[in-house]
Amino acid sequence: MEPTRLVLDSGELPNDHEDAGLIRQYEERGGDIRRLIYLSLGETWNAVAPGLAAVLASGLPVHSHGYTLSPYGLPALRDVLRDYVRRTHRLPQAGTETYDVAVSQSGTRAAMSDFGRLLLTDARTPDTAPAALVPSPGWDYGGVLAPLGYRLLPYDLGAVRGWQPDPAEIESLLDSAGHWSLVVLNPQHNPTGANWAPETVRAIVEAAVARRAAILLDDAYYALYTPGQLPTNALRILVEETQGSTVPWLATRTLGKQFHCNGWGIGALTARPATLAGLARVMHARSYGCALPLQAAMASWLRTEQADDFVERLRGSYAAARGRVSERLRTDLGFPSYAVHPGTCSAYLRFRVPTRYVHEGSEARYRRLCLQAGVLPGAGSMTGPRLGPRRRRDPSEAYVRLFLAQPGCVLDEALDRLARAGLGW
Known part of the structure; x- marks a missing residue:
């Protein structure tokens, strides 16, 4: 997506952000980041509350x-x-x-x-x-x-x-x-x-x-x-x-x-x-x-009152996206119900990575394959391996998350790409 390009470029300076590195690799291998559907970070870059933007533009x-x-x-x-x-x-x-x-x-x-x-x-x-x-x-x-x-x-x-x-x-x-x-x-x-x-x-x-x-x-x-x-x-x-x-x-x-x-x-x-x-x-x-x-x-x-109204509409939008994405993961990509965790709050939906793509509890391979298909989901946890839980988890279990604030048509296209690439359950 074009906003991704506008906020990504660091010139010749190093950038340690993991997503930035993945996107750069995607571009170097011929991917068009203007078409990339970025669902990792909780950001769209183009959905600021219109009334808030209008206040900022009206004079301070x-x-x-x-x-x-x-x-x-x-x-x-x-x-x-x-x-x-x-x-x-x-x-x-x-x-x-x-x-x-x-x-x-x-x-x-x-x-x-x-x-x-x-x-x-x-x-x-x-x-x-x-x-x-x-x-x-x-x-x-x-x-x-x-x-x-x-x-x-x-x-x-x-x-x-x-x-x-x-x-x-x-x-x-x-x-x-x-x-x-x-x-x-x-x-x-x-x-x-x-x-x-x-x-x-x-x-x-x-x-x-x-x-x-x-x-x-x-x-x-x-x-x-x-x-x-x-x-x-x-x-x-x-x-x-x-x-x-x-x-x-x-x-x-x-x-x-x-x-x-x-x-x-x-x-x-x-x-x-x-x-x-x-x-x-x-x-x-x-x-x-x-x-x-x-x-x-x-x-x-x-x-x-517009501030409260905006948040109320946003809640409804997230709830609709949560339901839509959950249903499509189960019906169109074959995920079992136990592998999809829609939740009831926040801005993300988390689902389990198909076992065949998991190596030692890591979702990294699945994220790279999704990126090749033109979709970048987020890691299932930002704590990282060094903060892993005290009790050892199943090494075949890993998760990714999807940011739900993109328009419904964009979320649908992301799921279509994953389905075409064979990245369902």
């Missing part, structure tokens, strides 16, 4: 082109975000000792890294490598935390449990981790699309608080769930269960997923005021506030 306050003296984001956006988080998560009034809200100004990935650094700074035993408990399969938390010195302890999400975590396993990991730990939660789970049960999330939070473990809540897909179903409100559980404790916690919620504006790097950071102040100090060591014009546009957009 002149002060938004300069510095901000508040380290918590543009005040107008911070105020709107505080109300938005309180309303959508059904929280008590913000601004008390319980929690407050700031703006993530350079992406929630950077905010997660800042939180990891803050915990290291505040650690009472800095010579002990902290442990980070991360979901497996899962997003690239290891890429954020391992470079900071965290020992990565994956907790398993398996099909037998409906891709739900086991609180007992997490308790065991916490007990064996040492002096202090960080528990990462992703209750609208990427990449499985599973919505973790409220009682499961509460049990994990209770276990962490009892052991004084820090908590990082990745709420990236809280807004993206199947219409008619309620997502688990993990932030509310976190606020309730940490009252009266001093356990550090942070909830990140990007706005890029729900408005298709990942490149803006804007989201909400919810934590105790003292934690937000600590994050501001860490951020100031590397950056001033940034993206102020984008923050001004987002502040105006979030005040409108």
Whole structure:
């Protein structure tokens, strides 16, 4: 696809992004990347909320082109975000000792890294490598935390449990981790699309608080769930269960997923005021506030009914795509029901790689064959082999994921290409 070319070229400079390398190889072997259907990264490059783009184009306050003296984001956006988080998560009034809200100004990935650094700074035993408990399969938390010195302890999400975590396993990991730990939660789970049960999330939070473990809540897909179903409100559980404790916690919620504006790097950071102040100090060591014009546009957009309407339509679009792709994988490509995991939330659909294409639990060969057919699915987990689960899995089992935000005709063409190439079950 042409947008892929526009954001891919690094000239003669090295690019370590795995997808970039695969796409370059595809082009070098004669593939036309303008026709490539890219379903790996959660991005389309052309589906930003029209109303949001219109606000950005309509003129912004002149002060938004300069510095901000508040380290918590543009005040107008911070105020709107505080109300938005309180309303959508059904929280008590913000601004008390319980929690407050700031703006993530350079992406929630950077905010997660800042939180990891803050915990290291505040650690009472800095010579002990902290442990980070991360979901497996899962997003690239290891890429954020391992470079900071965290020992990565994956907790398993398996099909037998409906891709739900086991609180007992997490308790065991916490007990064996040492002096202090960080528990990462992703209750609208990427990449499985599973919505973790409220009682499961509460049990994990209770276990962490009892052991004084820090908590990082990745709420990236809280807004993206199947219409008619309620997502688990993990932030509310976190606020309730940490009252009266001093356990550090942070909830990140990007706005890029729900408005298709990942490149803006804007989201909400919810934590105790003292934690937000600590994050501001860490951020100031590397950056001033940034993206102020984008923050001004987002502040105006979030005040409108159109913002809620866009998210509601997006939920319906994802649900329709989830159902359509699941059905076609089963009927047109022959996948058994147990191999297709449509889920009920997030922006992806995950399915099992046909056994004949799996080598030692890796989906790499299947991805390369799909790429030869003009489709690039994503790896089934961003945690990577070095973060594999503690329990050995079947070496014939691997997964890929498909991003569902492309138009239905594009998703259909992708499945047609896989079928023509014989890449079904």
